Amino acid sequence: MNTATAASFDEILQEALRLSQANDGPTAIKLFQEALAINPQSAATYCLLAAEYITLGQVAESEAAYANALMLAPEFHLARFQMGLLQFTSARVPVALLTWQPLLALSDENALKLFVMGFAHIARDDFEVAINYFERGIKVNADIPPLNTDIQRVIAEIKGLQDKSALTAADQANATSTIAPTADGSNEDEDANVHFLLSNYQQHEPLH
Template sequence: MQRVRSHALNLARRECGDDHFRAFHISSSNVTDNIAVADDLIKRGMVASQADQVEEALSIFQQAAGLVPNSGLPHFLIGAELAQAGRMDEAEAAFATAVVLAPELDMARYQLGLIQFTSGRVPLALVTWEPLFQRPPENGLQRVVHGFAALTQDDFDAAKACFREAISLNRDNEALNRDLQMLLDRIDDQTQGPAHPEAGEQAVTPSAVSPEATEAAEEEPGLHVLLSNYQHHGPAH
């Protein structure tokens, strides 16, 4: 199972070297030097992150954020590290800052809504995801959030169809596809079990995790936020 930071690192790899800070609302000609230094810091932080040096990565990303205060990317990376460390309140705040600074940063918006959804604040998550709902249907995250919306209605067939479409559309983020496949497995476990829960309680709960998923979680201590939040907080209501 991929770690939560994999989503952030995949994004950062695509952005670094492509004037990514300018893409996130850096417009002043006086910040050229800061952009260059922040770019190097991001790359250093990514190396530390991949080495599981959470505090070192956080320190480096925070330095980058200080150099380019109008950029959402460093805050997104900070959020990913904090979520990886289980510091979900701080992660949520960092993702929220990233979204405020860079509303077009869809993965930050998705992760922010995911924390809200899996901690039981479903209406807030759906509001956070509203711009993702408006993306074209060939956008993978658009299908993902529609899948979660279907889950809130206990429409498991529609949710599974959306998640499968998202997997087929997503060619850039293997970690996300693995998370979605785990969720599909959990839905199958829930809906194909020997007994059905009482009306109103048909949620994808920790008890629905398959033995394979549980084994994967035990082997991978840095479990993605989707599974770890269901384990720690229970299902969304």
């Protein structure tokens, strides 16, 4: 880009960000698209576009934008994490785990890797282990504070479901009646609640 084109790109991008913060998603999306028409090699702009799409519930468009970001910048770890999270919360857990696989090569103290490990253990219904990974990730994540807020929300929801399950079990024990476990010893209702929580987490909260 020449100097004039670069200035135009920056101005459009700044206006798109302003509109995004003002909750004018449709107009922000149009401006992000205009910016990409000027600089189609901007992986960061594709990532911003993806985040804007998800605030409007446009899952397919968001995933496509994240995919474009990763095609341009395969080492864009945050875009990879967000794309996997979008897939995970859209009930496509195996696809999410495949998307996240390169993040497992990061340092053991990398926040994104720790968050991925947390979600991987949720997929196995290992909720205590998942919470441990999430809490470790929050401690080391100083670069993306909004992501910590999202993960803390997931932890709170899981703990709330665990507390509810414990109270239900106690009530059932007092009534000398229990819900039969599944073949692997898990409680189907609890598992369904957790997976429902995570699928709706994406729908009600923007992914940062």
